[in-house]
Amino acid sequence: MFMWIIKRDLLLAVRRQSDVLTTLFFFIIVVSLFPLSVGPEMNMLRTMAPGVVWVAALLASMLSLGRMFSNDYLDGTLEQMLLSPQSLSLLVLGKAFAHWLVTGVPLVLMAPVLGIQYDLPAEALLVLTSALLLGTPVLSLIGAIGAALTLGLRGGGVLVSLLVLPLYIPVLIFGSGAVEANMSGVEFSAHLSLIGAFLLVTAVFAPWAAAWSLRVSLE
Amino acid sequence: MAINWFKYSSPASFYSLAGKMIPLFVFAAVILLVAGLYVGFFVAPTDFQQGEAYRIIFIHVPAAWMSMFLYVVMAFWAGIGLAFNTRLSSMFASAIAPTGAMFTFIALWTGALWGKPMWGTWWVWDARLTSELILFFLYIGFMSLQAAIDDPRRADKAGAIIALVGVVNVPIIYFSVQWWNTLHQGASVSVNQAPAMASTMLMGMLIMVFASWMYSIAVILKRTRVIILERESHTAWVAELHKKGAV
Numbered sequence: 001m002f003m004w005i006i007k008r009d010l011l012l013a014v015r016r017q018s019d020v021l022t023t024l025f026f027f028i029i030v031v032s033l034f035p036l037s038v039g040p041e042m043n044m045l046r047t048m049a050p051g052v053v054w055v056a057a058l059l060a061s062m063l064s065l066g067r068m069f070s071n072d073y074l075d076g077t078l079e080q081m082l083l084s085p086q087s088l089s090l091l092v093l094g095k096a097f098a099h100w101l102v103t104g105v106p107l108v109l110m111a112p113v114l115g116i117q118y119d120l121p122a123e124a125l126l127v128l129t130s131a132l133l134l135g136t137p138v139l140s141l142i143g144a145i146g147a148a149l150t151l152g153l154r155g156g157g158v159l160v161s162l163l164v165l166p167l168y169i170p171v172l173i174f175g176s177g178a179v180e181a182n183m184s185g186v187e188f189s190a191h192l193s194l195i196g197a198f199l200l201v202t203a204v205f206a207p208w209a210a211a212w213s214l215r216v217s218l219e
Numbered sequence: 220m221a222i223n224w225f226k227y228s229s230p231a232s233f234y235s236l237a238g239k240m241i242p243l244f245v246f247a248a249v250i251l252l253v254a255g256l257y258v259g260f261f262v263a264p265t266d267f268q269q270g271e272a273y274r275i276i277f278i279h280v281p282a283a284w285m286s287m288f289l290y291v292v293m294a295f296w297a298g299i300g301l302a303f304n305t306r307l308s309s310m311f312a313s314a315i316a317p318t319g320a321m322f323t324f325i326a327l328w329t330g331a332l333w334g335k336p337m338w339g340t341w342w343v344w345d346a347r348l349t350s351e352l353i354l355f356f357l358y359i360g361f362m363s364l365q366a367a368i369d370d371p372r373r374a375d376k377a378g379a380i381i382a383l384v385g386v387v388n389v390p391i392i393y394f395s396v397q398w399w400n401t402l403h404q405g406a407s408v409s410v411n412q413a414p415a416m417a418s419t420m421l422m423g424m425l426i427m428v429f430a431s432w433m434y435s436i437a438v439i440l441k442r443t444r445v446i447i448l449e450r451e452s453h454t455a456w457v458a459e460l461h462k463k464g465a466v
């Protein structure tokens with residue numbers, strides 16, 4: 001079931017590549033806007049880089065949340081999935097994982113390139129990428145709750161940002177904190193461990209909460 | 220004699236009970252507010268460090284406490300409503316949200332007013348201020364989610380889920396923000412060491428806390444009554460009230 005839903009969602013994403021590329025380019029554009037708005041001074045950009053990349057990743061991941069359930073909701077597939085005897089939490093976990101593969105992984109792969117634009121040292125690039133690798137699945141998992149709650153609502157896209165962005169804050173803090181710690185020569189592994197802990201906790205509880213939300217939204 | 224508590228979980232009987240209780244709480248709130256403000260402004264001594272400006276504490280601290288406490292109470296009742304499918308609990312939770320958001324706003328606003336004379340700045344990215352701001356966002360999220368859903372039962376349940384997710388996250392957010400703050404060495408201001416307070420100051424503050432309590436209960440009960448009327452407008456007992464001209 002878990003693998004099946006991932007395969008299916010990936011197949012759908014491959015058939016509609018523009019969706020994936022839109023999210024990725026959104027990420028790139030947002031990150032590129034900052035030097036244009038605050039000036040090209042390298043020292044400032046270097047200190048800003050982790051925060052900018054993380055905020056852009058947050059926004060990009062959030063903007064694509066709408067697609068996680070809404071297409072299946074509109075054509076009735078989601079209702080069938082709810083009726084199936086399979087565990088709904090597992091299904092949500094699969095969908096969140098597929099969402100991460102489609103939106104999170106491209107962001108992670110792109111981040112080092114953007115980090116170079118901001119003149120980050122090589123080690124900081126590595127930390128940034130690994131922090132994103134651990135953190136972006138958390139975003140997809142928490143986002144699943146928001147996406148499930150706002151399913152089929154007027155203005156769902158803006159609403160989901162109000163619900164989800166405050167919950168993203170811990171990941172943002174430790175994600176960009178890890179890179180900053182590395183750049184100022186402090187041990188950064190504690191930050192990564194904490195993001196890992198968030199990942200484990202959300203992997204257990206978020207699918208469950210999102211499954212509840214789906215039941216509420218579809219009843 | 221056993222009291223049948225479940226009697227008051229019915230909106231109709233709660234409606235009349237709340238109607239009887241509201242004047243009591245309004246009365247208590249007014250008395251305590253007058254007493255608290257009197258103690259705060261006329262009895263409590265001038266602080267030798269902060270001068271008269273510290274007196275905003277009598278509004279600020281009760282508001283901050285209420286803002287945090289009401290969120291937990293709201294999540295509790297929303298959770299009860301979700302678990303036991305009791306309509307009244309969910310209505311009560313929805314009634315708490317605006318009051319909680321108001322107290323959060325007051326806490327932020329008075330905090331800014333206090334910060335200006337004390338620290339020379341309206342806002343610092345201190346851990347407490349930042350978490351209070353995030354708490355405000357959580358309230359807004361809860362209310363806008365409920366407002367966006369037309370079906371009241373779905374609104375109740377969706378709101379309950381987001382409130383519960385929020386209440387689990389509040390400590391995580393608080394500690395993250397605190398750690399983030401210490402990593403950044405703070406904004407040169409520490410609000411963590413509260414100076415020892417004169418007992419009259421403490422008393423004034425506690426009276427104001429009770430006043431906020433009474434005010435919150437009165438307003439929340441009133442708002443619950445309005446929500447009950449709105450949702451139960453199709454029922455016979457509301458039509459009866461209308462006939463008597465009681466609404």
